[in-house]
Amino acid sequence: MGCCCTVNERQPLIDDPPASFIDPDDAPEDFLWKILILGDKSIGKTSLIEGYVSKTFSEKGPAFLTTEFREKDLLIRDIKIRLMIYDPLVPSHAFYRGAHAVIFAYDCSNPDTLAEIYRKIDAVHKYNSLEPLPKAIVGLRRDLGDRVSDDDIKNLLQKTGIIPTRDWIFCKLSTKENLEEVHQFFQRVTEDIADDRNLYNQN
Ligand SMILES: Nc1nc2c(ncn2[C@@H]2O[C@H](COP(=O)(O)OP(=O)(O)OP(=O)(O)O)[C@@H](O)[C@H]2O)c(=O)[nH]1
Numbered sequence: 001m002g003c004c005c006t007v008n009e010r011q012p013l014i015d016d017p018p019a020s021f022i023d024p025d026d027a028p029e030d031f032l033w034k035i036l037i038l039g040d041k042s043i044g045k046t047s048l049i050e051g052y053v054s055k056t057f058s059e060k061g062p063a064f065l066t067t068e069f070r071e072k073d074l075l076i077r078d079i080k081i082r083l084m085i086y087d088p089l090v091p092s093h094a095f096y097r098g099a100h101a102v103i104f105a106y107d108c109s110n111p112d113t114l115a116e117i118y119r120k121i122d123a124v125h126k127y128n129s130l131e132p133l134p135k136a137i138v139g140l141r142r143d144l145g146d147r148v149s150d151d152d153i154k155n156l157l158q159k160t161g162i163i164p165t166r167d168w169i170f171c172k173l174s175t176k177e178n179l180e181e182v183h184q185f186f187q188r189v190t191e192d193i194a195d196d197r198n199l200y201n202q203n
């Protein structure tokens, strides 16, 4: 996959997954998955979701959203999946519960934003009970510079005391400049959830 490097390299689950938008009026989805995006303030989290769901980017930031999550329907092979992507301003304990995947985000141009990831990793492991839980680390606003090294990310994983028992996806993205990579990133996260749940083996 073009955009994603992983902390531990692994083969893609499927070579060329056909994914397309499903009309919400179609038959109900087979799976409903909750994804959390957690990280520091003003690093581009909501823009990332808007870039994926609406294929838009705004320099002024995304318009005020009245909902706590955005939905995106996907078709992977013959399996209908609805993603509910949460971007909580102040995550309560309830937000962490029942998440199927968690994306930890930082700002590539501001290393200080990594610190918030440490706190959020602790919270996820305290309040989320679903295991296995696919996780990704994503550097946002890549076009503004990259001041965070891959070693910083590896240190982060080690210092949290969470030696990954499975692969973490690791990507650096610019929602402003490359929406295709944003799409590929979410596709990869969705495939990892499917993989962890043995979805493809059920067919
Ligand atoms: N240059 C550049 N700017 C970006 C990018 N993504 C987001 N931004 C800008 O960064 C600012 C913050 O973006 P948001 O998406 O609101 O960030 P957030 O993390 O949701 O912020 P809070 O919800 O306030 O914590 C906005 O002005 C966006 O336009 C990017 O890829 N490149």
Ligand SMILES: [Mg+2]
Pocket (backbone or CB within 6 Å): 045, 046, 047, 087
């Ligand atoms: Mg936001």
